[in-house]
Amino acid sequence: MNLKYVSFLPVLFIGLVGDVQSQDFKPLFNGKDLSGWHSFLKTKGRDNDPDKVFSVEKGLLKITGQEFGYVVTDKVYGNFHLVAEFKWGEKKYTPRENKVRDNGILYYVVPDDKVWPRSIECQIQEGDCGDFWLIDSTTVVIDGVRTPATKNTHILKKKDAEKPSGEWNRVEIIANDGKCTHMVNGVVVNEGLDASLRSGRILIQSEGAETYYRKIAIKEL
Template sequence: MRKLFILMAVLVSFMLVISWKTQMTQSSGYTELFNGKDLSGWYTYQRKPEPTSRVEGLKMVDGSYIEPIGLNKDPLGVFSVVELDGESVIRISGETFGILVTNESFENYHFTLEFKWGEKKYPPREDQKRDSGICYHSFGEEGAQGGVWMKSVECQIQEGDVGDLWCVNATTAQVNISDPEERFIYDPSGPLHTFDWRNVRHCKRSIDF
């Protein structure tokens, strides 16, 4: 099984502050996934864009796109590296659903990052919460779920529920929860419960955050 990190662009401007901090990397033992210059070491995949976006050469039928943007093509500039507060960061514009994936596989890891919301929103979520996520233990083909995501487990990054768990297509996860009969909320002292993408696939991080 390939085990990758995925950073999802979900129709909202989003700054991933995986900043280039060599001193922190050397002292902590972490492997820096972002080189502080460009997106070397990553690849992208983007699904069919919304009709409100204009992508030259992409097939449309009755005003809707019928094919994905695909692998390592970014005509809308969804993924880029910009300067923020004196540091290089990864920017995700959110104009279309897409994923930013590490070329290298990982296992038995701890993953850390900082993020900051942008202001711009895009259809069809222009009136909804800002939403993105980290998908980990990812495997299989791009586009397996929703025309974009790989099979994986998602750490939700959305206004009001950052840290929730979602099983994404053919995955399961075991989490200690508060009450398996009523509420699926993480509780380190609670019983272990198996979440399955076909049944209950969502576990809340907390009821107060």
């Protein structure tokens, strides 16, 4: 079910400056391996990735997108501020080879390895960066109205701050006491209140598109 809200948030430029580690952020990805994460692929299960859908290449997290699945943190987080930079690669795969490149960062992920587990998603998709997807009956309050508890509820971003495909984009997720804020390149693009989930793991998808991540860091609030 798609929900299209028409009110707008003010643009807010509060991007982080310099090295995030100097501001009480801790690396969530070490640039060497996937320590602190485990993988899950829809057809192969946990930590069974013979085709290297997820790998580390020149300090970057490379996701081929060849198969639906994800890497997910072993640690559970409550209130946090997450920062990550991503850019799209060239390759796309079935069943999305003729569609826009799609990916996503899911948070407050429940401990149930499947595609896709109950959670809140900050959408990362060409043209739609910062949308909410509320997965498996998760709800938030948008513009004073609680979203319906559907299987997958889609809430469009209210600002567009993406850079063109192939360039690095910075995504920030601030989740604090039920308030969920999505930022793209320093601009608040979406915000929800009183989230029905307040704790869980953090997940990065593989969903048909080659993608690279770097500078993934988190500050617990």
